[in-house]
Amino acid sequence: xxxxxxxxxxxxxxxxxxxxxxxxxxxxxxxxxxxxxxxxxxxxxxxxxxxxxxxxxxxxxxxxxxxxxxxxxxxxxxxxxxxxxxxxxxxxxxxxxxxxxxxxxxxxxxxxxxxxxxxxxxxxxxxxxxxxxxxxxxxxxxxxxxxxxxxxxxxxxxxxxxxxxxxxxxxxxxxxxxxxxxxxxxxxxxxxxxxxxxxxxxxxxxxxxxxxxxxxxxxxxxxxxxxxxxxxxxxxxxxxxxxxxxxxxxxxxxxxxxxxxxxxxxxxxxxxxxxxxxxxxxxxxxxxxxxxxxxxxxxxxxxxxxxxxxxxxxxxxxxxxxxxxxxxxxxxxxxxxxxxxxxxxxxxxxxxxxxxxxxxxxxxxxxxxxxxxx
Amino acid sequence: xxxxxxxxxxxxxxxxxxxxxxxxxxxxxxxxxxxxxxxxxxxxxxxxxxxxxxxxxxxxxxxxxxxxxxxxxxxxxxxxxxxxxxxxxxxxxxxxxxxxxxxxxxxxxxxxxxxxxxxxxxxxxxxxxxxxx
Numbered sequence: 004x005x006x007x008x009x010x011x012x013x014x015x016x017x018x019x020x021x022x023x024x025x026x027x028x029x030x031x032x033x034x035x036x037x038x039x040x041x042x043x044x045x046x047x048x049x050x051x052x053x054x055x056x057x058x059x060x061x062x063x064x065x066x067x068x069x070x071x072x073x074x075x076x077x078x079x080x081x082x083x084x085x086x087x088x089x090x091x092x093x094x095x096x097x098x099x100x101x102x103x104x105x106x107x108x109x110x111x112x113x114x115x116x117x118x119x120x121x122x123x124x125x126x127x128x129x130x131x132x133x134x135x136x137x138x139x140x141x142x143x144x145x146x147x148x149x150x151x152x153x154x155x156x157x158x159x160x161x162x163x164x165x166x167x168x169x170x171x172x173x174x175x176x177x178x179x180x181x182x183x184x185x186x187x188x189x190x191x192x193x194x195x196x197x198x199x200x201x202x203x204x205x206x207x208x209x210x211x212x213x214x215x216x217x218x219x220x221x222x223x224x225x226x227x228x229x230x231x232x233x234x235x236x237x238x239x240x241x242x243x244x245x246x247x248x249x250x251x252x253x254x255x256x257x258x259x260x261x262x263x264x265x266x267x268x269x270x271x272x273x274x275x276x277x278x279x280x281x282x283x284x285x286x287x288x289x290x291x292x293x294x295x296x297x298x299x300x301x302x303x304x305x306x307x308x309x310x311x312x313x314x315x316x317x318x319x320x321x322x323x324x325x326x327x328x329x330x331x332x333x334x335x336x337x338x339x340x341x342x343x344x345x346x347x348x349x350x351x352x353x354x355x356x357x358x359x360x361x362x363x364x365x366x367x368x369x370x371x372x373x374x375x376x377x
Numbered sequence: 378x379x380x381x382x383x384x385x386x387x388x389x390x391x392x393x394x395x396x397x398x399x400x401x402x403x404x405x406x407x408x409x410x411x412x413x414x415x416x417x418x419x420x421x422x423x424x425x426x427x428x429x430x431x432x433x434x435x436x437x438x439x440x441x442x443x444x445x446x447x448x449x450x451x452x453x454x455x456x457x458x459x460x461x462x463x464x465x466x467x468x469x470x471x472x473x474x475x476x477x478x479x480x481x482x483x484x485x486x487x488x489x490x491x492x493x494x495x496x497x498x499x500x501x502x503x504x505x506x507x508x509x510x
Contacts, residue, residue: 109423116416123409127401131394136404209430217422225415360416367415371408 004036004277011170020177024150024268028169031272032280034076043076043273048084048162076273079266083158083165088267089151090235095260096151096362097215097239098252100330104356106210107203110310111322111353115360117306118326119368121146121299125291126372132287137161140372142288145172146295147365148179148329154271155232156369160376166275167285171292176329182293183324183336186300191320195311196344198319200353211244222367228377229370236366299327303357325354328361470499 011029014020035043046052047065056065064084069077082088105111126143134142137160144153145168153172157165175182188196215237223230242252307323321341325333334354341350474496 106423106427109420109427112416112420112423113413116413119412120409123405126408127405130397130401130404207430207434209433210427213426213430214423217426218419221418221422222415225418226411363419364412364416368408368412371411375404375408 004275004280005033007275007280008033008036008272014174014177018177021150021173023264024173025170025177027265027268028173028272028275031076031269032166032275033272034269035273035276040074042074043080044072044074045274045276045279047073047077048080076270080270080273082263082266083154083270084162086155086158086231088263088270089155090231091263092151092260092267093232093366094235094239095255095257095263096330097236097241098243098256099260100236100240100243100359100362101355102214102240102359103206103211104203104352105359106206106214108353108356111326111356112360112363113310114303114306114323114326114357115328115362115364116326117323118299118303118328118357118361119147119364120302121295121297121327122365122368122372124298125295128294129287129291132291134284134287135161137376138164140376141168142291143295144168144365144369144372145175145288145292146299146327147361147368148172148176148296148299148327148333149362149365150176151267152232152365152369154267156373159373162274163279164284164288165271166280167288168292169271170275171289175292175296176332179296179327179329179332180336180339182296183300183327183333184340186297187304187321187324187337187340190301190304191308193344195308195320196341197348198311198316199345199348200317200319200322200350203352203356208244208246212241215241215244218363222363222370226367226370226374228373229367232366232369233363236362296327300324303327303361319348319350319353322350322354322357326357326361326364328358328365330358330362331355333361334358470496473499 008029011025011032015022015025015029034040047069048063050061050063053062053065054060056068058065064081069081122143122145124143125146126139129139129142130136141153141157141161141164144156147153150169150172154165154169157168161168219230219234219237222233239252239255242248242255303323303326304320305323306326307318307320310318310323311320319341321337325337327333334351334357337354338349338351341348477496
């Protein structure tokens with residue numbers, strides 16, 4: 004596992020694969036696998052071990068042993084186990100995200116929805132490969148291309164897979180520019196890729212302020228399990244758009260998200276021990292992760308093609324691939340592929356709509372999966 | 378939810394291949410459909426919100442509002458110089474007037490009701506015979 008940690012260091016530092024998360028994850032892997040360090044003991048969160056200590060059925064954490072014998076990463080892992088870090092990361096993401104392009108063209112939410120095909124396809128295949136429904140849901144959420152969402156769902160449904168799923172999710176997010184273009188070119192014609200879209204309308208400040216409130220109310224009422232993620236995302240966005248809490252916006256999008264990223268990365272990496280990571284299941288997870296990303300791109304592009312037909316050529320199908328919520332990388336990939344077909348075509352702002360819609364879509368998909376399999 | 382928890386063991390240990398395919402396909406269709414329905418609901422909410430805001434803006438812009446003209450601020454006016462009581466130093470008078478104008482313009486002139494000012498007279502005050510305190 005120390006060797007695995009070194010490979011992850013190489014990917015993060017030299018290849019620059021999502022270094023903000025992969026570097027702390029890699030260091031967490033290293034710390035957790037140094038013999039005798041006792042910096043982490045995942046048994047304290049294992050239901051079977053907790054029951055053997057005499058705790059009541061359903062207890063998630065061996066509190067007494069954690070406080071008396073827990074290592075540093077055991078205590079930091081509480082933020083993951085109790086579902087604190089991912090919603091706080093979403094708070095920061097909301098404070099950094101501009102939903103204007105999506106508000107200017109609400110139909111981009113359909114592209115965000117279509118791109119979640121990858122989640123359910125990977126779920127289906129994982130079930131077929133012998134994983135339980137909870138494990139299959141955790142593997143499928145890799146297709147949402149959203150690290151905090153994947154961690155939030157996996158810690159609830161299949162915490163023993165947290166290490167490999169987090170590593171797979173963040174590695175594939177960095178591979179979006181490699182995975183997506185061949186699929187986009189395969190599913191679209193040159194004529195479709197050359198479509199120039201009309202300029203987006205101006206979005207008023209009132210719309211930007213009311214939007215996060217409406218989304219929070221609607222999603223929380225219909226999918227309560229999505230409330231922690233969607234609610235914090237919209238709170239951060241309301242901070243940004245209201246313009247009256249600049250200090251809070253600056254903190255949420257700056258220092259706070261940086262601190263939580265460090266704590267989340269290190270504690271998630273610490274779950275990747277030899278017994279949980281060096282298994283055949285990890286290879287299956289890695290393969291299913293690629294399939295999830297691929298089918299997410301397929302879903303988005305096919306929905307884009309449908310919109311191209313329905314609007315009689317006004318929508319460029321390439322923006323559908325941006326529904327995979329790796330913000331802003333997937334939008335940039337759509338823009339670059341569009342420019343390859345037509346150098347005068349600027350698709351970036353049009354692609355940002357489906358890109359940020361995908362963040363909402365993947366959070367809703369996670370809420371649905373938690374509701375069904377918790 | 379209870380149903381799916383109960384089928385967990387069945388899925389992993391007892392289900393046949395075709396049963397697994399059936400369950401997986403059912404989950405794929407159900408989950409994907411719910412995501413789509415949720416986002417269609419959001420599209421409807423956002424569209425209604427945008428139309429309401431646009432209609433509200435149109436209503437506000439169509440109302441005639443007369444904005445009262447702000448009285449011009451007259452900072453520089455001829456000062457009556459009383460030759461027998463103050464210095465005959467026009468430069469000093471100009472500097473004093475400009476300083477007063479700068480102070481007042483920064484504090485009050487932003488108000489639409491600010492009336493402006495005129496320096497009517499500058500006069501040297503007689504010295505205090507008991508000295509300065």
